[in-house]
Amino acid sequence: MRIGFRTPLGFFDTVRRDLVRRHPFAAERVGFVLAGATLAGQDIVLLARSYEPVDDGDYLPDPRVGAMLGPDAIRKAMQAALRTGSGLFHIHMHDHAGPPFFSKVDRRESRRFVPSFFNANPKVPHGVLLLSADASRGQVWLSPRAEPQEFAMISWPGRPQRGLLV
């Protein structure tokens, strides 16, 4: 089973514009993407529905990490996932061009919080997305106990998904 992630026109441009904004004290911004899902043969295609920025007041000061979210940030995102029947994808950005890669901290932290997203909606995959200035990557969980799968097949109108099946 392969995983593809598709977005509407200009979706990541909107996300990048939000993530590059300076926060009063956090070193970086994060957000959440709500996504639907569909099957294409044996493969799963995830479909970006909306971007949910994190309110300034929902960050906590923590010098050990670039952005520490308070409980309200996660709660609001999970409520949005529940309300819309969506998968929830945490998203942040590495400030460079070229393919981004998850850091050790990224991997450790996402293993801690992503499985809880299934409490909001157990029917759809959840995960994390990572942007660079011009590329993207993701990890998806198909169950709260499964190992995440990494995917780079992220497409939008004009950018081929490089043949899921065909």
Place this chain on the structure above:
Amino acid sequence: MTWLDRQGFLGPNSVNVLTAMTVGVVGLSGGGSPIVQQLAHAGAGGFVAVDHDRATKSNRNRLVGMTPWDGLLRRRKATMAKRLIRRVNPRARVVALPTRWEDATDALLTCDLILGAVDTFKARAELEAFCRAHLIAYCDVGMDVHDLPEGGYLVGGQVALSLPGDLCLWCMGLLTEERLAQEASRYGRAGPAPQVVWTNGLLASMAVNLVMQLFTPWSGLPIRSTCIELDANRSSLGPSHKVRCLEGVVCRHYPLIEAGSPLFDLRALPKH
């Protein structure tokens, strides 16, 4: 040196982009056949060619690549499309499906863009709704001949690019409840719609132009949903004035929050 060297202005990575792309073409007669032929020449790497119909001799005035034998043998249009593509590019990935598009959705879901050359507004509406639900770009091609009250005919048509997150065919006024109702009331009484190869060719070329601009944006201009109208009587082809007036309008017909299948359930899938 490759066979695509003469289109290097499309960008240094254009050959890879074009080879990677998979294009669905629904309707492979007068509208769809010149599209698959041109996309094959342009280097598109993957095709899902869908048409449930078989060729008859009356298709030969417009179905590109058709021979008299195809009509006599009543060859499937999907098979003929595959032959047309492979003659140009033997390495193209082609899935030819001689079925209705509603039965080809698994293959169409793998496409980066779907071009529809279908006969009815109902089919257009359904195909676009499918594309919007799955965030697939849709390009619609349609040609029509109308009687003029003062005598003679008006030959026209349009190519509409409908991008998820931007204007749709309903926003552009190509689909209206009135048109669908009129079509439904004529159901079964309409004769064969007039079609000719040269106007279909113009519209197909414009559709391929939009596809190439979307995937290999050589102009640097932002790509948006658009509608290009053909007035064959005046030999004119240009952007729809109506769409120009819709600058800044947000599509309300297909909320992005509804993308995906409402029936999708991970727990019902085989063990992953």
